[in-house]
Amino acid sequence: MNSDNYFKNRRTIRQYNDEAIPSEKLYSMLAAATHAPTTGNMQLYSVVVTEDISMKQKLSPAHFNQPSVMSAAAVLTFCADFNRFIKWCEARNAQPGFDNFQAWMWAVEDTMIFAQQFVTIAEMNGFGTCYLGTTTYNAPQISEILELPRYVVPITTVTVGYPATEGVVSDRLPIDAIVHKEIYSDYDNRRIDDIFSEKEAREDSAKFISENGKETLAQVFTDVRYPKKDNEYFSKIYLEFIKGKGF
Amino acid sequence: MNSDNYFKNRRTIRQYNDEAIPSEKLYSMLAAATHAPTTGNMQLYSVVVTEDISMKQKLSPAHFNQPSVMSAAAVLTFCADFNRFIKWCEARNAQPGFDNFQAWMWAVEDTMIFAQQFVTIAEMNGFGTCYLGTTTYNAPQISEILELPRYVVPITTVTVGYPATEGVVSDRLPIDAIVHKEIYSDYDNRRIDDIFSEKEAREDSAKFISENGKETLAQVFTDVRYPKKDNEYFSKIYLEFIKGKGF
Secondary structure (H helix, E strand, O other): OOHHHHHHOOOOOOOEOOOOOOHHHHHHHHHHHOOOOOHHHOOOEEEEEEOOHHHHHHHHHHOOOOOHHHHOOEEEEEEEEOHHHHHHHHHOOOOOOOOOHHHHHHHHHHHHHHHHHHHHHHHHOOOEEEEEHHHHOOHHHHHHHHOOOOOEEEEEEEEEEOEOOOOOOOOOOOHHHOEEEOOOOOOOHHHHHHHHHHHHOOHHHHHHHHHOOOOOHHHHHHHHHOOHHHHHHHHHHHHHHHHHOOO | OOHHHHHHOOOOOOOEOOOOOOHHHHHHHHHHHOOOOOHHHOOOEEEEEEOOHHHHHHHHHHOOOOOHHHHOOEEEEEEEEOHHHHHHHHHOOOOOOOOOHHHHHHHHHHHHHHHHHHHHHHHHOOOEEEEEHHHHOOHHHHHHHHOOOOOEEEEEEEEEEOEOOOOOOOOOOOHHHOEEEOOOOOOOHHHHHHHHHHHHHOHHHHHHHHHOOOOOHHHHHHHHHOOHHHHHHHHHHHHHHHHHOOO
């Protein structure tokens, strides 16, 4: 297998067959994912597995009823977790000092590495996956449903199941737009035009613009998908929530 | 290939042979990694590639002179980047609202997914990699060396090269310690003992404890590796830095 080509053709899958994942298989994939790198080998994460239909129904509104939640064999809520590590410290006569932003960042990074390693492994096993960014919007509701204690914060959610669709390969910016050699090479208007021209020329971009009554594709992002007032509203909620959890 | 077993045996590599990675190969692996999931297909990241020896020498102290920086064929600084996207919005008559904590979290998550996908791909291509957690400690110095503009923040660094050592498979907690079914199952002292017993019984744990003159392995983490006052000191610096970058 040429791994570069394999990864260039990966697809997000949002619809799944009505079939459970054998528990042993799910645990094996999660166990393999824990071997991804982690800060100081502290493993500052937990994952809550939702398979029960009534629990999916409770989670669904927190994800704005995205259909992949109810369709998935399992909904995996990946959480930054300092609770387990702090409890260990306290049981071992050690004074933890992890109620701060650095500790928060380590746990977020650990959690994302673990989640992405799981996604890679699940996809290699033929499963379909989809991240739900709504997790940072409605973390307080998710936390209540999953009974998350202090020092445990939902970071992202992955739905997983046997694919019911083929999915499509998403477009990406040219790699030169992402990579900087030795120092950061800032973008002038001409380079911005070059970088985004292919995306803007796509048929689905024209469709997004007209469906939303906008002039440009960028306006679909700023006015419809991620408006400033929503971002600020959910920022305030998430920040207060994280502080409330002890970070 | 059984992918679960492959990933269970992955190893971090901190020493590399003195051989450059062909530029085409590095770009191909990075391009493949961009196909990992990203928030709303915004690709809120950049990577700065350091191969020049004088630039490595500048970066090295910011990573507390960890030897893998100078040994690596390439040092990759993965940055949360809203600069490119915001410049695009501004060039397209769209009003960006991304100077807030939600936008920061999307960019951090995108960056970590991209970094971890790169690590997976590089390892599958036979390269060795190592994350440097020091990136969030000394972000201001790194930012200055790499000339990062507003809305661009270093999140993590990966050193990469042809392996000069075999590395070792790190121990991990039992998977039952990480996975929660339906709701979070909190840890009592007995379960903490069970979860950490294998780690505490390891020879290298005994060595860490005696070398550092401590009573317990947990104290090595709280008193030596991650003391509260250091965590708080670097938290303040990083938080102010992120705010200064516009988030």
